[in-house]
Amino acid sequence: MRNTTKRLLLATAVVAVVAATAGCGGSGSGDDQGGNQSTGAAGTKEVVLVTYDAYALPEGAAAAFKEQTGATIKVVAAGDSGAMLSKALLSAGSPEGDVLFGVDNLSAPTALKKDLLAPYSPPSLASVPERFRLRGAAGKRLVPVDAGDVCVNVDAKWFADKGVAPPTSLEDLTLPQYKDLLVIESPVTSSPGLALLAGTVGRYGEDDAFDGFWTRLKANGVRVRPSWDDAYFTDYTVSGGDRPLVLSYATSPPAEVVLSEGARTEPQSTVLVDSCAAQVEYAGVLRGAPHPELARQLVAFMLSPAWQADLPLSNYVLPVVDGVTLPAEFQKWAVRAPSPMSAPTEQVADRRDEWVERWRNLFE
């Protein structure tokens, strides 16, 4: 009797030890589960890019990067952009990778908290127009990589079939004829949602934005989804949903044609230019990155012609470096709003959380 019980406890201890060893072995020998410990054991160099779910690595450019540096890029996606940044901040100093990509102009002030990023400005930053660059401490840590304005997309075919004139301004979205037609993303979890929110504050002023525009929009039956994927692929009529107006990007119409792989010769959607809000995406080197040198090389490489030219067809965004040739679809259908809505940078830093709080009070 005594032996059996002792054996039981012993067995538990053995299982625990074996599991511990297995765990250690797993992080060292497997196909790089322990990517953040050191350079891969087998001698293959790797740089880890922390980003959001919807991000697609530009494969051609990544191959060029490997050719230049010998390092492959591993993508670690950590949820939508809000989740990505919160997670990065919660692990600040002990990051899950080397480079953080996907911070936008609205989350930039947050990305400066907790000393999340190491200062780095690549020499090629000079080739980026002033309007995309950040000033002050943010400008020393965050490098602009792409610009993709956030705009309401209109299913033109749906409106034509119904014989309803499509909306032509942001304010139109609050009119009764467009009731229950719009789906947007939540500013709490999604960067396009936040871009629109900040844009409306920039246009209407804080109080008028919430007490006016958003209150009217809510009354008009706007649907809110947690992420862009949900809104665009589930609810938008072009993807088989039931809402013909969706908050998406200025580049979504050309993306529609590219994604259809020849099934479409022109987009079904048009862009509601008046609703466009500015969005610029940035990359930065994570403090405590296991491979800081490769991290800096990758950030610098993101401004190279190879990377910039690959952006439209991989992530459906526009390059920030001047003089990059766009694919034909983008030349034809991509929209650059002449003056997209935006809130002043200093206001974003101070008031952004308050805006989100007010928005949540209104909608949740």
Place this chain on the structure above:
Amino acid sequence: MTGPARLPRLAVWAVAAVVGVVCVPVVAVLLAAVRPDGSWGTDALERVLTSSRTWRLVAVTVGQAVLSCLLTLVVGVPAAFVLYRFRFRGRAALLVAVTVPFVLPTVVVGAAVAAVLGPGGLVDARGTWFAVLAAHLAFNLAVVVRTVGVAFRGVPVSLTSSARVLGLRPSAAFRRAVLPAVAPAVGAASVVVFLYCLTSFGVLLVLGGGRVSTVEVEIWVRATRQFDVSGAAVLSVLQLLAVVGALAVYGRVAASARGARGSGTDPSRRPRGAGERLLVASTALSVLVVAVLPVGALFVRSFQLGTVWSADNWLQLGSVVAGTALSVPPLQAVWYSLVSSSLAAGVAVLLGVAAARGVAHRSGGASDRLLLLPLGVSATTVGLGMLLAVGRPPVDLRASWWVVPLVQAVVALPLVVRVVAPAIRSVPPSLLDAAAVMGRSARARWWEVELPAVRPAVASGAGLALVACLGEFGATAFVVRSDRPTVPVLVARLLGRPGAAGYGQAMALSCVLVVVCAAVLALVDRAGRGSGRSATVL
């Protein structure tokens, strides 16, 4: 001769260690709430407590818990009566069926309900309270049926017959004699169900779809979506207060429930007449719909990809399917889950058995109550607290993979203590005295008498700890790293994304977890046959 004064030092240390480990996350959360930016301040408290949305959320959270509780009683009490007072073919099977969802990970229960009330199911009810309530009902039915059923069985047949002799009609006899006798058990079960629903997280994250929310979900959103750690901490404190309150109520109710204990004889008989047979049939039907249908649907839907039948969900578990945005193949997560859960359960058993020995002879003490707390403390509080506690210098463990088993061990420890301590308590003192008289030292008495006597309890504690760790989600979700996810984390992630591929894989992966948990529990059942307390932990 074997009084509490003779407690070995190891047991005392173990109790201290367990209490310490359990307090770490709670203290970390309290500190984060009152020291938002590293200095004392009430900003976070003010910000959260003055927001009308906070109180709306509190009301909704309590409201859904009460509603879930009532719903579970409406289905569970009649089922308990039927299953414990009538004898019929299939009764044992129905009892097992009722228990199945309760021992499954909450994320899997959510996935199972999503298999019926999700895309391609009867109706897509995700994002509504309807789906959440259905999952809470499935999960908690076992609590009501088991607790109240035992009370029903304890009501002596003589009680009802005397009432009838006194001239009461059967329905009145039932109302005036039987129901009062089981009322304390109904009360105790209600508090437990209420507590589970108050702190429910996995179910809400999987089925809430960001549209229905509770305090628990809000803690998660604030901490991991808005990076408002202090705000999340304040909500955690609110949640903690509610849990402590509910536990206090439970303490009183459970005491009175224990007082009412009937005869040991089994009063069940075969159903007589059409009315009773109808009652049995409707119970069987309700159990099938509530508990069996979702889990069955999980398996069926794992062989569907969109609208077509396909084994792809299973065949591709070893690779990352396009569109699912996973960082590792699902099978890899199964491995990570097994490793981390075994490790956590091992630690929980070694420390938990030692601690159980310490508290066994001092039940009702402060340490006993402290050990009870984590069973009620919400998983997100534990997760957030651990993240805060291990994530600052001088000990920054966030990048170490074993933070996950550490957190899971914290969650599982109290379970082990709760199962093993009563068993130690019930070792007959005469046995120990005899050993003492024979000149055995306290240490030898432990190894030769006490431990062998509680072996089944240790085995079932270990099994429960393992199952709890395998399914642990709320706390793990805070500390897990993207490159080493556990199965429940992947299931929740897959279900959170649109598209048929992710959904199908979530179904298949949930099935894997069901099978693993079932295997563990079957082993426990064989090892610990006779202890019979696996489903009545709290």
